[in-house]
Amino acid sequence: MVFKRFFNPYFFVFILLVLFLVVFFKDLQHKQEKVFFEKNYKKIEKIYTNYLDDMKEHSQILFFNHIQDNYELINLLKSRDKSSNKYFQIKQNLENRSNFYKKYNIKAISFYTKEFNPFFSTLEQKSKINLSYKKKLKSLKKDSLLFFISNTNSVIKFIKPIYDKKYDLSGFFEASFDLPKLAHKIFLKEDFAVTFVFKKILLENKLENKLLKKYSAFKYDEEYLYEKSFFSSRENLPSKNLEDEMNENSGFSTVLEVQDEEYIKTFFPLYDSFTKEKIGYAVFTKKDLEYSKISNKYNLIILFNIALAFLFLSSIYFYNKRKNRCLSIEAKLESIMRSIDKYVIVVETNTKGDITYASQAFCDISGYKKEEILNKPVNIIRSPDISKKFFEKMWGKISKGEVWEGEIKNLDKNGNSYWERGSISPLYDQNKNLTGYRAIKVNITDEKQLQKLNSILKKELFSKISEIKTMDQLRIDESKVKLMSQILDTFSNEWKKPISNLSSSILEFENRVDKARYTKSDLKEFLFHLREEVKTLSINLNEFRKFFIDSDENDKYNVYSVIKSVVDSIYEKNISLNIKGDKNLETYGIFYELRKVVSGIVTNSLDAFKSKNIENGKIDIEIIDKKEFLLIKIEDNAGGIPEEILPKIFDHNFSTKYYTNTEGLPLYLAKLIIEKAKGEIWVENINNGCCFFIKLNTEDRREKRREI
Incomplete structure (x- = not known):
């Protein structure tokens, strides 16, 4: 739609002309690149051939100067002695000549018998020649430069027969050339980075596993490997998939671009000298400015045509875009003005x-x-x-x-x-x-109305909240009165016994006075009982007063002593009552409250033993120091609490025969007493009984006010 008004014949003619020029110059570029690659390939072929000729020449110099006239060495080869002494004699004979073959990249010198069995090698591991190769090597009548893969490596080998003075065949001489060093030499002299790569399947079939580890995958085709060494690679070029090209038998060239620089990589095929099968490539890599000039020249021409077309199209595009944008802005402004006018x-x-x-x-x-x-x-x-x-x-x-x-x-x-x-x-x-x-x-009329309504609602809400607070305070006061009534009932039960004892003692003493049958000792005994009961009433009264009055007096107490006093006050036959724990553990609160709760729980367990006719009843009390709090466990074997009432036993106004009252004190009140001391109480059925857990806070609260 943007270009609709500008699609005229002149526009199409211009576009077609630009496309024709691009295709024409691209084709011309490909032709010149093809000529360049052919020229480059012939140059590399000549370099490679020259270096093979040099290898052959160096091998012949080594042979004629150090091997052919070395009759001591020839005699050792003809000798039938197979002992290790013969091996060392040959090695010693060649030591003075080792500098020569190292200088010319000769990796190793080997000798074979006339049956072409391995006889001697400067390498620790000797090459093994398969049977088909042996037959072809035996037929050699003159020196040959061979390229094949042995059991030790992939090498170029110079092989020449050795004759004695009578021109009888004594064996074969072999010079193996170091391919990585050869690549290094070409690099230094010709400025080519050279890598010899070989088919992975051929190396796996012929090389031993430990020797195969010296080879690494070729990044352009993982079906080829190259020997890892210091000289193996000097290039840092990007990876490129060349599997299709490398599967062909002919050589080829390709171009790699790195940071606006172009590298020519030429693949020169290598063939097995015996089977004539392609075994790999000699890969030559070099940065080439001539190719870059060809590429840059035609790229500039093509870019110029593309830029010209782009400039023409852009001018049309931006003209229409600007025009449409103005129309769009006018439409938006008109729409905005309508909306503003309306809203x-x-x-x-x-x-x-x-x-x-x-x-x-x-x-x-x-x-x-x-x-x-x-x-x-x-x-x-x-x-x-x-x-x-x-x-x-x-x-x-x-x-x-x-x-x-x-x-x-x-x-x-x-x-x-x-x-x-x-x-x-x-x-x-x-x-x-x-x-x-x-x-x-x-x-904002609605907003003002809402503010007015909110003001009215706030006044009504404040009035309702004040009314609710008053009702809540009345309920709290009523709960406190009920709680005090229940506590008074509990303490009244404890006062009945000493008052009853006092009444009985006074009545008995009156009878004796009436009958004039009392002595001075009777009077002393009466007074002793009277003092003890009054003392008991006084203690109960003081404990009752402490229950309701906040005081720091006697706030810190020994937990073990309180529980021990409960255990010592119970005398029951056939009941085992045990207590264990640290005797020095202390906490803060009113000791009477804890004794009252523990005494009630123990008494309930005793009642359960009697009701269920359980003999050999057992109650275990354990005091555990948890650092941040104390935990008291009271466990019996009275059969436990029914599961259906277990969650309810601490509820208000809930009662049943056992485990709900502690000497007249309801369990919900016991829970209230423990929670008032910032503690917790709960119960669980364990084994063949139940276990009450009392968690006491060890925090020093003597400076804090208690709340009932």
């Missing part, structure tokens, strides 16, 4: 305050039509509830060129009030002369 309250006046523009939203809220409101003073919507001073201050501010912001109450055509929030700003012409004012406002 935003906008009023413009001249400097006298007469309305020159009013939006539809203003007309909707004020009830006036546009023709009714234009050229009328803006005071037509003024509310009498707003003071004259307010308007004077507002007009004074905008007359100075400042912006007014705030809320204002107005009247519509029917006399109904409405609220607006907004701003009034001055309007200027091109010469910065004041021409009028513009008010932009929003309707």
